[in-house]
Amino acid sequence: MGLRLYNTMSGKTEEFTPLGDTVKIYTCGLTVQSEPHVGHIRAAMVRDTLMRWLGYLGYRVVALENFTDVDDKIIEKQKEYNKDWRMIAQDNIDTYLRACDQLNIMRATFYPRASQHMEEIINLVVQLIDKGFAYEKKGDVYFRVRKFPEYGKLSKKSIDDLMSGARIAPTESKDDPLDFALWKAAKPGEPYWLSPWGKGRPGWHVECSAMSMRYLGETFDIHTGGEDLIFPHHENELAQSLAATGKPFARFWLHNGWVTLTGEKMSKSTGHYSPIKDVLAKYSANVIRMFMLKTHYRKQLAYDDERLDEARAALMTIRTYIDNAANKYGEMEEILEPMMLDTFTEAMNDDLNTSRALSVIYELIKRSYKEDDFKIAASVNYYYSLLGFTREIESVIEPYKDVMEVVREVEEKLKSAGRSEILKEICAGFHDRIINIKHVNELYSQIIALLLDIRMKLRDEKNYELADYIRQRLLDNNIIVDDTSDGSTFRSGTV
RNA sequence: GGCGGUAUAGCCAAGUAGCAAGGCGGCGGUCUGCAAAACCGCUAUUCGCCGGUGCAAAUCCGGCUGCCGCCUCCA
Missing domain, CATH: 3.40.50.620 (HUPs)
Structure with missing residues (x-):
């Protein structure tokens, strides 16, 4: 139908x-x-x-x-x-x-x-x-x-x-x-x-x-x-x-x-x-969109900061998944054939039932963590933008400057600890990593990855104090670091 | 007064006849330097109240109650 x-x-x-x-x-x-x-x-x-x-x-x-x-x-x-x-x-x-x-x-x-x-x-x-x-x-x-x-x-x-x-x-x-x-x-x-x-x-x-x-x-x-x-x-x-x-x-x-x-x-x-x-001064575009799409358009909607906070948490679950999937499979924009599930299509076809459409996304996410199929990840990504959500960092320049500040701080700390060689060692391959970069976003990601490499080295040496410092400073800049058994990943702390 | 909408768990919210989606929050566990993420399990024997029709009702019918709105400018 x-x-x-x-x-x-x-x-x-x-x-x-x-x-x-x-x-x-x-x-x-x-x-x-x-x-x-x-x-x-x-x-x-x-x-x-x-x-x-x-x-x-x-x-x-x-x-x-x-x-x-x-x-x-x-x-x-x-x-x-x-x-x-x-x-x-x-x-x-x-x-x-x-x-x-x-x-x-x-x-x-x-x-x-x-x-x-x-x-x-x-x-x-x-x-x-x-x-x-x-x-x-x-x-x-x-x-x-x-x-x-x-x-x-x-x-x-x-x-x-x-x-x-x-x-x-x-x-x-x-x-x-x-x-x-x-x-x-x-x-x-x-x-x-x-x-x-x-x-x-x-x-x-x-x-x-x-x-x-x-x-x-x-x-x-x-x-x-x-x-x-x-x-x-x-x-x-x-x-x-x-x-x-x-x-x-x-x-x-x-x-x-x-x-x-x-x-x-x-x-x-x-x-x-x-x-x-x-409202825009307090909440991001994506959060406001989530707040609205969570409820069917014909129903009354109560505006309340608690509802917006809840929408942010609900959205964060999807965003975390997408960022994690991007770390795992690479960016998914180029995948041309996401699965269009009947359940999603049917929900949207039924008088734009976005509430039900969102539930399909959550079910996909749950499934993906079990099945490990990049196609599912690509589909979640596709649905996400089909509903009008974005992953763009509005301007990457400010956060870029802030992250460079963290790099400088870490450099100072390593220097005063007499461990400058860690930085030298890790940075040795950096030029190769950024040589083919086309977007400033990627450079930004590579700088963060550099910090994570330094941090990994410090963790190996059980220097948890400085490792935790790096994690905290990144968090201050809205970047969440997750340590997994395969190494560290990062994702956006804001939606 | 007339007309309309709505009532589902701690909160938000789908669901118009066949065992009550999903999210947030909470609880217990696995993993882990810590944290986070993720995963597993639990969290409505019941859908405002009363009655009716069906083998079967949150879902249909009748009545009642609460909340919101329109009848004046409003997205």
Whole structure:
């Protein structure tokens, strides 16, 4: 069986096949009035996982992720901080994209912004007025919800239920409290664009319809976003799009569960959230990814430092295995045919069940330690990067300098102990070892290997004091040394 | 008030009918200069509570309770 995805529209898990050659994805990105937090990253991580898996399955993917850079909130911020709304938007977009890159989240194909698609937005609104689905009132334009019989289908709400719970500001000049704004007249001092209804700006929702149609066409494959967007955002987006084109809009609606903090949903409007930059200051990209992939994307996820620490430990088990395997078999990137186990494929095909996919990795690891087959190691390595984890040292220059410092310290200690000849002896072959090196990472590894050789000599001489000193200094630099019966190996102390 | 989600070991978490995955943590052992890694064994007779349907239920049905959320800006 191929990929199956849970579709919010049907409430069921459905077989996925794309409409055309290329899978077209639209992700509801940020309204960029304040800094991105862990919740936004989760949504991006879902898109990333989906893109990676579709890529593995052999599909070409075009993915859009929008920035809604003009709305009520950002205008409020402009007044509050006396800072141009465009600057506020740009700062938050920069922070977000930088975080995504750091997290190894695959870039979307395009990141369109509402403010740069006014023509498409205005055209869509005109179309809706022409078709009788929208009306103008004093420079505002509203969508007539009752004109659209399928309203509520996505969020499973009936118009009557909505009416009974409606809390609509009485000042608005709508014909019906449920109607929502497509276009808002500008007040003095607010940013505006010229339109057939005077100076104004788009309402929330309409930009997503306009931009998805522009880049993906009237019908596309998958729409993703946080669960909190189902109503009203996606319901409205759907209504506008269907009303305008009369054609199906998104074929699959995927919604991720939200991230909670101390039991409550993270939300920038309440200020109850963890900014992603703070989290990245404490935890690595891989750890944050593990934290998210451990839980199925549709479930609620509680953000908590203890959970992150646990994710780090869980990841360390895999990382240790991969580093040990690399020591044993050599680097595995070039092995072209890792085993793709049915259990892994089946887990991912089952609505991207990363939790189950991870368990397959752990079972492989357990098996590998017993069977001693490099193919298993290569497969673990492959799965690891397929899920978006990395083994790169972000920059090898700093750790390289630190390790050279350890070399100097050891040299001093040997000299003062009158044992300089150990260094001379061990270093004799060093030139040959590094002569063919192509990457600085390998040089770094060779320097560490040199220290381990010195240490081995010291251990043979039962000079445990200096041997332990070397081990400790390497540990200070996040390099863990393991002594096995076949000699010493080292691995990363961080993930 | 209306609508929706969720409840599985100390913690996290898969699992939609056939003997309860996996991770973290813990305990005991092997290996070892020490440390670490690894390996072996143990760690839920039971899946929020009550009732029902099945030969068989964590899994289906009904009821109850707790937690979270949406109905207003939100990934």
